[in-house]
Amino acid sequence: MSINFPPALIFILxxxxxxxxxxxxxxxxxxxxAIGCIAYVANLTVGESLVYPFLxxxxxxxxxxKLSWIFGLIFSIVGLIGGVYGFHKEHxxxxxxxxxxxxxxxxxxFAGDFFTLLVFWELMAIASTILIFRGSFAQxxxxxxxxxxxxxxxxSLLLGGIILHMREGNSLAMEVLTxxxxxxxxxxxxxxxxxxxxxxxxxxLPDSYPRASITGAVFLSAFTTxxxxxxxxxxxPGWDVLIYLGVIMALYGVVYAVLANDIRGILAYHIxxxxxxxxxxxxxxxxxxxxGASAHAFSHILYKGVLFMGAGMVLHATARSKLTELGGLxxxxxxxxxxxxxxxxxxxxxxxxxxxxxxxxxVSAAGEAGHKGxxxxxxxxxxxxxxxxxxxxxxxxxxxxxxxxxxxxxALPKNMYVGIFIGGSLxxxxxxxxxxxxxxxxYNTDFRPYNLYHLVESCQILLFTFIAFMLLRKKLAxxxxxxxxxxxxxxxxxxxxxxxxxxSVNSFFGFAEKGFKKIVAxxxxxxxxxxxxxxxxxxxxxxxxPDVSRxxxxxxxxxxxxxxxxxxxxAF
Amino acid sequence: MDKISRKIWIAIIAVATVxxxxxxxxxxxxxxxxxxxxxxxxxxxxxxxxxxxxVVASKKLGKLFIQTEEKEDKYVD
Numbered sequence: 001m002s003i004n005f006p007p008a009l010i011f012i013l014x015x016x017x018x019x020x021x022x023x024x025x026x027x028x029x030x031x032x033x034a035i036g037c038i039a040y041v042a043n044l045t046v047g048e049s050l051v052y053p054f055l056x057x058x059x060x061x062x063x064x065x066k067l068s069w070i071f072g073l074i075f076s077i078v079g080l081i082g083g084v085y086g087f088h089k090e091h092x093x094x095x096x097x098x099x100x101x102x103x104x105x106x107x108x109x110f111a112g113d114f115f116t117l118l119v120f121w122e123l124m125a126i127a128s129t130i131l132i133f134r135g136s137f138a139q140x141x142x143x144x145x146x147x148x149x150x151x152x153x154x155x156s157l158l159l160g161g162i163i164l165h166m167r168e169g170n171s172l173a174m175e176v177l178t179x180x181x182x183x184x185x186x187x188x189x190x191x192x193x194x195x196x197x198x199x200x201x202x203x204x205l206p207d208s209y210p211r212a213s214i215t216g217a218v219f220l221s222a223f224t225t226x227x228x229x230x231x232x233x234x235x236x237p238g239w240d241v242l243i244y245l246g247v248i249m250a251l252y253g254v255v256y257a258v259l260a261n262d263i264r265g266i267l268a269y270h271i272x273x274x275x276x277x278x279x280x281x282x283x284x285x286x287x288x289x290x291x292g293a294s295a296h297a298f299s300h301i302l303y304k305g306v307l308f309m310g311a312g313m314v315l316h317a318t319a320r321s322k323l324t325e326l327g328g329l330x331x332x333x334x335x336x337x338x339x340x341x342x343x344x345x346x347x348x349x350x351x352x353x354x355x356x357x358x359x360x361x362x363v364s365a366a367g368e369a370g371h372k373g374x375x376x377x378x379x380x381x382x383x384x385x386x387x388x389x390x391x392x393x394x395x396x397x398x399x400x401x402x403x404x405x406x407x408x409x410x411a412l413p414k415n416m417y418v419g420i421f422i423g424g425s426l427x428x429x430x431x432x433x434x435x436x437x438x439x440x441x442x443y444n445t446d447f448r449p450y451n452l453y454h455l456v457e458s459c460q461i462l463l464f465t466f467i468a469f470m471l472l473r474k475k476l477a478x479x480x481x482x483x484x485x486x487x488x489x490x491x492x493x494x495x496x497x498x499x500x501x502x503x504s505v506n507s508f509f510g511f512a513e514k515g516f517k518k519i520v521a522x523x524x525x526x527x528x529x530x531x532x533x534x535x536x537x538x539x540x541x542x543x544x545x546p547d548v549s550r551x552x553x554x555x556x557x558x559x560x561x562x563x564x565x566x567x568x569x570x571a572f
Numbered sequence: 573m574d575k576i577s578r579k580i581w582i583a584i585i586a587v588a589t590v591x592x593x594x595x596x597x598x599x600x601x602x603x604x605x606x607x608x609x610x611x612x613x614x615x616x617x618x619x620x621x622x623x624x625x626x627v628v629a630s631k632k633l634g635k636l637f638i639q640t641e642e643k644e645d646k647y648v649d
Contacts, residue, residue, distance in 0.1 A: 258630035
């Protein structure tokens with residue numbers, strides 16, 4: 001290709017135009033940019049790279065290989081789906097941040113060196129925060145700030161790791177990190193773990209995503225965690241610790257999703273659960289596992305987008321998002337229900353949907369690498385996935401007894417249906433034609449998802465999860481309660497921390513200010529009427545009435561003459 | 573759901589279960605010939621018990637320490 005630039009620039013430069021054009025055209029520009037970006041990424045050839053000298057370093061601002069390409073492609077597709085879904089939105093700030101966020105994710109996917117990675121990493125953190133601020137919940141602002149602090153911490157750890165990495169004499173280029181005894185590598189890993197929402201560093205995700213704006217949540221569900229999965233696949237393949245962390249994630253999300261009441265909260269916990277599969281894939285590190293993790297990230301972005309779009313439509317139409325306030329919406333939101341269910345069937349791994357063709361790859365990779373226990377635990381997590389996303393959420397939102405009005409408050413814009421439909425169609429397309437996706441994977445594969453054994457295994461699990469749900473469904477109704485997650489580690493001590501760092505300093509300043517004011521006032525009072533210090537003057541301290549206390553002219557003249565007399569005596 | 577459709581549902585599920593268990597034995601091959609593959613309806617049991625376990629264990633954990641009385645915040649749109 002003759003013109004060569006990092007694809008991230010399409011979104012980043014495009015975002016500069018957003019404030020300059022009329023509100024109604026903004027989403028059209030986003031869609032145009034996304035289509036341009038998809039076309040550009042699709043035409044990139046593997047092996048291409050772009051190097052800029054900067055100070056003493058060569059920055060690889062773009063490096064195209066199959067791993068970066070597949071992530072770059074899906075990130076661009078999200079731009080298109082999000083643009084269509086949010087077509088009715090005119091807010092400049094929201095579109096600018098969505099574009100910068102998408103640009104950051106694309107930049108991370110194609111970054112070839114640590115410096116470029118860090119720049120795009122931080123861009124993502126800041127741009128995505130705006131999407132949370134734009135949420136309409138009472139807690140949106142506070143959750144956005146917590147999110148920002150968490151990601152700034154992650155970025156700092158990443159930066160610290162990169163600096164140490166360089167000091168150890170390594171190059172700036174992003175290569176596979178193998179040394180598990182290097183502090184630098186661990187700092188980088190922890191920085192990436194924060195963005196991948198690996199417990200116990202995950203609490204920012206279920207805290208912020210359910211409170212983000214409706215369109216914003218669609219972008220959020222796609223970029224941050226999946227770009228981190230990409231970095232794990234790129235830098236840390238084969239790190240055993242990731243296998244165990246991944247399987248903990250997969251189950252952790254499931255447990256919390258039982259207790260979550262907010263529909264987007266349930267979906268947020270299932271991001272953690274699903275990303276767990278990808279983290280396991282990175283930890284196993286075999287060709288099949290890397291393929292599986294990449295494929296699952298690709299599928300996940302599509303179906304999770306559909307699920308967040310469906311939940312967002314419920315929120316938009318009813319202004320309610322809790323299971324304890326929803327229910328009985330099937331009649332008024334039939335189409336939304338079925339479009340949501342495409343995402344639900346996909347995430348649950350139903351045959352013919354895209355979750356089936358990618359999840360099975362990770363699970364099989366675990367089995368083939370000899371991790372039998374992990375294999376069973378991942379299948380158990382997939383039971384939980386179907387239980388919540390495929391059964392509990394839709395049942396208590398659309399089908400079950402209405403806990404609030406069974407009607408909608410607002411009509412849904414048509415573009416929302418189009419957006420979710422595009423996402424759903426892609427879920428079905430890749431489910432029916434897995435080979436298309438498999439050809440894009442980093443390594444060649446002859447994996448066949450549609451074999452009889454696998455079909456029987458999945459169908460038996462799904463059918464009996466359904467039966468168990470129907471028997472247990474009363475237990476699963478939402479409860480209007482909060483949940484304690486690891487965020488209590490910083491949310492509980494936050495008031496005490498504020499007392500020590502802010503309130504104590506404030507009160508010291510207050511005390512000092514008061515003291516000084518008192519001294520100044522005292523001194524000022526003392527100086528108001530100095531005559532009061534002369535004994536028998538009859539004057540009052542602190543009171544000065546010029547008409548009464550002003551000394552007569554004769555007194556001044558008297559003092560004047562006395563001084564001259566004294567001078568004259570002294571001169572002789 | 574009324575009684576008739578309930579019966580139909582149960583019949584469909586029963587037939588599907590029988591077919592899936594029969595297919596389980598056709599699906600055995602050299603890659604998949606573990607001890608558990610030969611237990612009739614192994615994956616059905618796995619799904620059923622797994623689902624029950626997830627619900628009961630999560631609810632238990634919720635009662636123990638995860639759930640709080642704190643109400644979630646309001647949508648102010």
